Amino acid sequence: xxxxxxxxxxxxxxxxxxxxxxxxxxxxxxxxxxxxxxxxxxxxxxxxxxxxxxxxxxxxxxxxxxxxxxxxxxxxxxxxxxxxxxxxxxxxxxxxxxxxxxxxxxxxxxxxxxxxxxxxxxxxxxxxxxxxxxxxxx
Amino acid sequence: xxxxxxxxxxxxxxxxxxxxxxxxxxxxxxxxxxxxxxxxxxxxxxxxxxxxxxxxxxxxxxxxxxxxxxxxxxxxxxxxxxxxxxxxxxxxxxxxxxxxxxxxxxxxxxxxxxxxxxxxxxxxxxxxxxxxxxxxxx
Amino acid sequence: xxxxxxxxxxxxxxxxxxxxxxxxxxxxxxxxxxxxxxxxxxxxxxxxxxxxxxxxxxxxxxxxxxxxxxxxxxxxxxxxxxxxxxxxxxxxxxxxxxxxxxxxxxxxxxxxxxxxxxxxxxxxxxxxxxxxxxxxxx
Amino acid sequence: xxxxxxxxxxxxxxxxxxxxxxxxxxxxxxxxxxxxxxxxxxxxxxxxxxxxxxxxxxxxxxxxxxxxxxxxxxxxxxxxxxxxxxxxxxxxxxxxxxxxxxxxxxxxxxxxxxxxxxxxxxxxxxxxxxxxxxxxxx
Numbered sequence: 001x002x003x004x005x006x007x008x009x010x011x012x013x014x015x016x017x018x019x020x021x022x023x024x025x026x027x028x029x030x031x032x033x034x035x036x037x038x039x040x041x042x043x044x045x046x047x048x049x050x051x052x053x054x055x056x057x058x059x060x061x062x063x064x065x066x067x068x069x070x071x072x073x074x075x076x077x078x079x080x081x082x083x084x085x086x087x088x089x090x091x092x093x094x095x096x097x098x099x100x101x102x103x104x105x106x107x108x109x110x111x112x113x114x115x116x117x118x119x120x121x122x123x124x125x126x127x128x129x130x131x132x133x134x135x136x137x138x
Numbered sequence: 139x140x141x142x143x144x145x146x147x148x149x150x151x152x153x154x155x156x157x158x159x160x161x162x163x164x165x166x167x168x169x170x171x172x173x174x175x176x177x178x179x180x181x182x183x184x185x186x187x188x189x190x191x192x193x194x195x196x197x198x199x200x201x202x203x204x205x206x207x208x209x210x211x212x213x214x215x216x217x218x219x220x221x222x223x224x225x226x227x228x229x230x231x232x233x234x235x236x237x238x239x240x241x242x243x244x245x246x247x248x249x250x251x252x253x254x255x256x257x258x259x260x261x262x263x264x265x266x267x268x269x270x271x272x273x274x275x276x
Numbered sequence: 277x278x279x280x281x282x283x284x285x286x287x288x289x290x291x292x293x294x295x296x297x298x299x300x301x302x303x304x305x306x307x308x309x310x311x312x313x314x315x316x317x318x319x320x321x322x323x324x325x326x327x328x329x330x331x332x333x334x335x336x337x338x339x340x341x342x343x344x345x346x347x348x349x350x351x352x353x354x355x356x357x358x359x360x361x362x363x364x365x366x367x368x369x370x371x372x373x374x375x376x377x378x379x380x381x382x383x384x385x386x387x388x389x390x391x392x393x394x395x396x397x398x399x400x401x402x403x404x405x406x407x408x409x410x411x412x413x414x
Numbered sequence: 415x416x417x418x419x420x421x422x423x424x425x426x427x428x429x430x431x432x433x434x435x436x437x438x439x440x441x442x443x444x445x446x447x448x449x450x451x452x453x454x455x456x457x458x459x460x461x462x463x464x465x466x467x468x469x470x471x472x473x474x475x476x477x478x479x480x481x482x483x484x485x486x487x488x489x490x491x492x493x494x495x496x497x498x499x500x501x502x503x504x505x506x507x508x509x510x511x512x513x514x515x516x517x518x519x520x521x522x523x524x525x526x527x528x529x530x531x532x533x534x535x536x537x538x539x540x541x542x543x544x545x546x547x548x549x550x551x552x
Binding site: 016017018019020022023024025027028031056057059060061062063064065066067068070122124 | 157160165169194197201262
């Protein structure tokens with residue numbers, strides 16, 4: 001199963017008055033990691049992915065995180081991302097953030113392959129994920 | 139069980155290129171709602187709470203969200219927050235975000251009552267939640 | 277000259293490890309205040325403004341801030357916003373953030389009235405600001 | 415004069431409904447670039463810098479940006495940062511963000527070398543910048 005690794009430098013502005021990462025930032029990191037995983041698998045970036053598959057996006061229906069160990073500004077952490085499960089039009093991405101050898105944060109995202117509704121660009125609906133996309137992650 | 143309501147105006151800068159709220163912003167909203175809930179229950183703000191109870195903070199060990207319906211800039215949504223469960227040193231906060239009458243997002247936060255370790259201001263550990271705090275939410 | 281006031285509660289997540297507002301958050305506040313100013317003047321929100329005037333947005337060409345006094349989480353500050361100057365297709369918005377009676381931050385934004393280029397929704401160009409818009413701020 | 419270059423990948427979550435970088439994100443990028451510049455010059459990260467020089471931080475008194483060309487998600491931009499001017503206790507950092515060969519954004523930050531006030535960890539004041547710091551940027 002294809003996975004992707006990404007180094008993230010924890011910035012001053014990502015940290016709260018307690019001196020540790022403000023937890024919504026982890027969800028931001030993971031969103032960027034999902035995009036990087038798809039870029040890695042497909043060979044082209046998200047902007048290109050939206051055009052080629054004529055999709056509106058891959059919005060979330062569920063997100064969760066377990067925070068085991070805090071990180072602070074100046075830390076360089078590593079995130080390992082993979083698709084855990086493919087459904088018909090939804091899929092689940094797992095992110096594991098390591099601080100050194102320690103598993104610091106675990107995140108799960110359930111996302112939906114979403115296309116525009118013809119005639120109404122402001123609306124969107126789920127759509128079966130193309131087989132050629134899934135195959136790229138094998 | 140004490141609950142707190144808060145109106146939130148969805149801002150342009152909270153929304154992504156798809157035109158809907160970028161999902162980590164919901165976790166930011168909910169963090170602010172938890173602080174508002176404690177402010178409402180205790181009668182004083184978080185800064186005062188940290189001082190009076192000599193705590194370092196109430197960091198998260200777990201966070202999750204279910205996204206049912208998207209919101210967009212200009213929307214005014216309402217969040218209803220309550221503590222669902224009190225443990226010895228941890229507690230669970232539930233947030234329900236409504237767009238009109240529709241339940242749009244549901245969030246859960248598991249947080250820990252955390253104190254500084256004497257002699258080392260950069261470290262912290264869990265601590266039993268004072269009874270007087272819990273009683274304020276009855 | 278029409279002005280608009282807005283109260284802003286400084287949130288935990290807006291503050292840095294030093295305990296004060298991370299400065300880019302002021303620019304976020306001010307962006308929301310500009311949208312609120314236009315909403316107040318025109319009588320309808322930004323989403324409606326984009327549609328009615330068929331504009332792509334009011335992006336910035338210049339932004340600046342002077343930070344006189346820091347604010348911290350729990351503070352409730354007040355922002356006073358007004359359009360200082362109207363050009364043909366650009367305009368300058370002034371924001372003054374008060375902490376109590378103290379002028380804490382002053383910001384200026386130079387923005388451009390921007391329309392889509394027919395046939396290419398991904399591109400945009402400046403366009404003269406409609407007189408009916410400017411008149412609403414008198 | 416020492417300068418530092420940094421590549422930044424524009425993320426989906428950094429962009430607004432118009433599809434371009436929400437402008438306060440540029441100030442976030444530049445804050446991280448200033449920290450990277452000091453890290454590069456001094457040879458150790460900001461957390462270490464705060465401890466070694468017993469400073470509270472390097473907060474801003476002024477920030478400004480000129481936005482020439484927008485960037486969008488998927489773009490990889492390059493920021494070139496340098497200290498333009500050293501005062502007694504303040505200094506000015508210049509950031510130039512390039513999209514390919516094009517100068518897309520120019521930013522200036524005026525910052526102050528700030529130390530804690532003995533006996534009151536919540537307050538701070540300006541302090542002359544150590545010569546050994548300035549010399550590292552020569």
